[in-house]
Amino acid sequence: MYGWIWRHLPGPLVVKIVEALFLTAAVVALLLFVVFPWVEPMLPFNQVTTDPGEPVTVG
Template sequence: MYGWIWRHLPGPAAAKLAQAVVLVAAVVALLLFVIFPWIEPMLPLNDVTTT
């Protein structure tokens, strides 16, 4: 998968590296600011039981 992404990014190696870093940052930001807050109420993190 990473090879496919690398082959399809335009430009020389330095430009591909910069684009890959931007893509990773965009995915991380999407996960942190959109996906995780949306799914957090559905997770059973606060359902703690002790016996």
């Protein structure tokens, strides 16, 4: 897939590198500012519970 993207980027090598960096930054920004905030309420990171079972004894 990455080879397909690289072959379809227009321009010489230097331009392709700049375009690839821009595309990578755009994907990272989309994930950080749109996808992760949308998914975060669905993840159970703040629902921490402990089992009030037997007390732990050391020794």
